[in-house]
Amino acid sequence: MIKIVITILTLLVVLHSSSGILHAVELSEAQRIACLYSDQAQIIAAERQADDAGARRTTAFARPQLNGYASWFKIDSNDDNPLFEVPKRELTAGIKASQLLFAGGRLWRSNQLRDNLHQLAQLQQRSSIRELEQSVALAFIDVQRQQQIHAIARDRLQQRQQELGDASALFEVGSVPHLDVREAELAVKQAQNDLQTVDSELFVAITTFNQQLGRAANEKQLTPSGNLEPQPMIDTLLITLAQQINANSQLDLLSSRTTTDIRHRQQQMAAGEHWPTLAVAASGETQGEQRDELDETWTIGLQLDWTLLSGGEIRANNAQAHAETQRAYASQQQTYKQLLASLANLEQQHNDLIEQIKRQQQAIQLADANYADARALYTEGTITLTHLGQFNLAYAESRFSLTQMLYAHNRLYHELRGLVEERNL
Numbered sequence: 001m002i003k004i005v006i007t008i009l010t011l012l013v014v015l016h017s018s019s020g021i022l023h024a025v026e027l028s029e030a031q032r033i034a035c036l037y038s039d040q041a042q043i044i045a046a047e048r049q050a051d052d053a054g055a056r057r058t059t060a061f062a063r064p065q066l067n068g069y070a071s072w073f074k075i076d077s078n079d080d081n082p083l084f085e086v087p088k089r090e091l092t093a094g095i096k097a098s099q100l101l102f103a104g105g106r107l108w109r110s111n112q113l114r115d116n117l118h119q120l121a122q123l124q125q126r127s128s129i130r131e132l133e134q135s136v137a138l139a140f141i142d143v144q145r146q147q148q149i150h151a152i153a154r155d156r157l158q159q160r161q162q163e164l165g166d167a168s169a170l171f172e173v174g175s176v177p178h179l180d181v182r183e184a185e186l187a188v189k190q191a192q193n194d195l196q197t198v199d200s201e202l203f204v205a206i207t208t209f210n211q212q213l214g215r216a217a218n219e220k221q222l223t224p225s226g227n228l229e230p231q232p233m234i235d236t237l238l239i240t241l242a243q244q245i246n247a248n249s250q251l252d253l254l255s256s257r258t259t260t261d262i263r264h265r266q267q268q269m270a271a272g273e274h275w276p277t278l279a280v281a282a283s284g285e286t287q288g289e290q291r292d293e294l295d296e297t298w299t300i301g302l303q304l305d306w307t308l309l310s311g312g313e314i315r316a317n318n319a320q321a322h323a324e325t326q327r328a329y330a331s332q333q334q335t336y337k338q339l340l341a342s343l344a345n346l347e348q349q350h351n352d353l354i355e356q357i358k359r360q361q362q363a364i365q366l367a368d369a370n371y372a373d374a375r376a377l378y379t380e381g382t383i384t385l386t387h388l389g390q391f392n393l394a395y396a397e398s399r400f401s402l403t404q405m406l407y408a409h410n411r412l413y414h415e416l417r418g419l420v421e422e423r424n425l
Helices: 002-019 027-037 039-057 106-172 178-212 234-246 251-274 313-379 385-419
Strands: 023-025 065-074 089-102 222-224 277-288 295-305
Touching: 023 027, 027 039, 027 106, 027 222, 039 106, 106 178, 106 222, 106 251, 106 313, 106 385, 178 222, 178 385, 234 313, 234 385, 251 313, 313 385
Parallel strands: 023 222
Antiparallel strands: 065 089, 089 277, 277 295
16 A cells, blocks of 8 residues: 555656646747847847937037027017107027037047947947846756756655655564654655755746746746756867957957047047137028018128136046046956956866766766665665665765756856857857
8 A cells, every 4th residue: 555655646746747847948049039029138229229329419519500490579568769669579580500610629539439339339239138148048057957956856755755665565574663664754755845845946947037038927938958968168168268358359358448449539529628619600580570571681601619718627527538538448457357367267167167077977876876775775674764864865965966066067158158259159
């Protein structure tokens, strides 16, 4: 009877885990879905549009300006001067046009600043997409980790159930006391609780992964395909990243350098405020009391404006722009050094993890063989059930440690993948 109950419980666990299998998706497909349909992707697209609009605004002052105006006023006055009759109303309409000809070098520098801002907007969009893809990848491997932990917990429950069967069989023939049966039953209940806890953690990981893809919790959930495996491409990526850093073509370096160029252009624009502006201007205006009796006036000529004294505002703007340029340059150097440090750290971590994973795989084989031998010894009455449980735990912990190492190796891979510029691969 006990063996039948154990078999039914095992089948229920397998059916429970099988019912949780959802539509599997590859990482590349998951990242594609996120870049097309997630809320974050919409935010990135809107930010790009806003940045491009801001870039175009920098040259607005250098383009032709055209303004129109019109007014209608009813006039009521108690002035009784017989020599001057106050009009009853006043109609005015006019138009003004101007074009800057000289602004202390700010005209052509504004075009350069606009181009730099467009370039930075493109780089920031690529960086945001890279971060989105990396977030999806991290959520992807987190689900894979939880899936493997779930498998370990499920296997351990099955092993505990088998141990309960062994203890019950030995008790029936009088080889062990009833204490072993109760102890095995306690171990089964603990394993069931552990499996339920892991099942909840897996549910949370899958929900988080789908949220990264832009899917609501009430939609059909997607789950990663495949298992955590060592990443063979890390050595190649490390070489590529080193080449990109040396060539200043890595994405973070490109963004930092472009920001420095922008700050330099803005400093030049601020220095141009010391100089006068020269513009060609034209205007036309019509004014009068009746629409059929309006006087028209037209003007055209050159207009020179020069701020001779601004209370120190121009000098302060120039000093602020200079400080921003220095800060951008220092930030560029900081980014370069941080990338070199990241490269060294990633390379060291990769080499260490490869060695640890190899040793841990060997440890699992040893722990598996030890548990099989220990179970045989228990059925022979050589060791106690408590001693057998220690071998069971050692085998599960060895598998769990390998899962954590593989997870760390995959996190390292995706961190490195995010640093390597796509277009150079």
